[in-house]
Amino acid sequence: DAGITQSPRHKVTETGTPVTLRCHQTENHRYMYWYRQDPGHGLRLIHYSYGVKDTDKGEVSDGYSVSRSKTEDFLLTLESATSSQTSVYFCAISEWGGNTEAFFGQGTRLTVV
Amino acid sequence: SQQGEEDPQALSIQEGENATMNCSYKTSINNLQWYRQNSGRGLVHLILIRSNEREKHSGRLRVTLDTSKKSSSLLITASRAADTASYFCASYGTGNQFYFGTGTSLTVIP
Numbered sequence: 001d002a003g004i005t006q007s008p009r010h011k012v013t014e015t016g017t018p019v020t021l022r023c024h025q026t027e028n029h030r031y032m033y034w035y036r037q038d039p040g041h042g043l044r045l046i047h048y049s050y051g052v053k054d055t056d057k058g059e060v061s062d063g064y065s066v067s068r069s070k071t072e073d074f075l076l077t078l079e080s081a082t083s084s085q086t087s088v089y090f091c092a093i094s095e096w097g098g099n100t101e102a103f104f105g106q107g108t109r110l111t112v113v
Numbered sequence: 114s115q116q117g118e119e120d121p122q123a124l125s126i127q128e129g130e131n132a133t134m135n136c137s138y139k140t141s142i143n144n145l146q147w148y149r150q151n152s153g154r155g156l157v158h159l160i161l162i163r164s165n166e167r168e169k170h171s172g173r174l175r176v177t178l179d180t181s182k183k184s185s186s187l188l189i190t191a192s193r194a195a196d197t198a199s200y201f202c203a204s205y206g207t208g209n210q211f212y213f214g215t216g217t218s219l220t221v222i223p
Contacts, residue, residue, distance in 0.1 A: 004155075031209065033211070035213075040215065041116070041215065042116060042201060042213045042214055042215040042216050043156075043201065043213040044116065044213070045210055045211070045212075048209065048210065050209055056209070058210060059116075059210075090155055090156070092156075097205075097209040098143060098144065098205030098206075098209055098210070098211055099143065099144065099205070100161075101146065101158035101161060102146075102148075102156075102158065102203075102211060103158070104148075104155035104156040104157070105155050106154060106155050107153075107154075107155055
């Protein structure tokens with residue numbers, strides 16, 4: 001596997017609480033992505049980053065925010081978790097955006113109760 | 114949504130047979146990529162085909178691309194039990210975003 005680590009790998013949280021997921025890479029790739037995977041929907045992009053402090057929204061960004069203060073770390077925050085945010089979250093990296101392959105982390109299974 | 118679709122949603126074949134899965138996408142692309150996901154794991158890149166290419170091979174994988182129909186197909190020849198996984202296409206056009214399809218679940222029966 002490429003050097004991508006997601007933490008935590010599993011988390012159960014209560015509705016209304018803030019949650020932060022972390023993605024750490026050791027590949028020095030410029031682009032980092034957060035996806036969520038739900039049955040019947042495949043993977044949908046939440047936010048992505050194209051450099052330190054440079055981020056943009058994906059197609060399902062409502063209720064999520066991100067930050068990238070260092071090349072190696074990309075944080076995804078659920079400001080106030082809802083049950084609809086129960087999902088498996090994947091971080092991915094790529095060297096040159098969509099012109100090159102993406103490498104995926106192992107995923108974080110988040111349950112909001 | 115700009116999400117693509119794979120067809121069929123599920124496919125079950127005997128070991129040694131060929132598996133074909135199709136992908137449709139919605140916008141103009143620079144390239145299209147195929148990924149495999151084993152149960153409970155992250156996605157793994159298989160192959161990338163650029164918009165000016167019509168066919169590409171990698172080992173037992175053969176990918177075709179028809180930009181006029183906005184479709185692609187992935188053929189896995191001489192399938193093995195280890196090929197059991199979900200397969201996703203991802204289209205890349207503008208905006209630095211990959212748009213993934215909904216996936217095909219392949220089961221190869223030993």
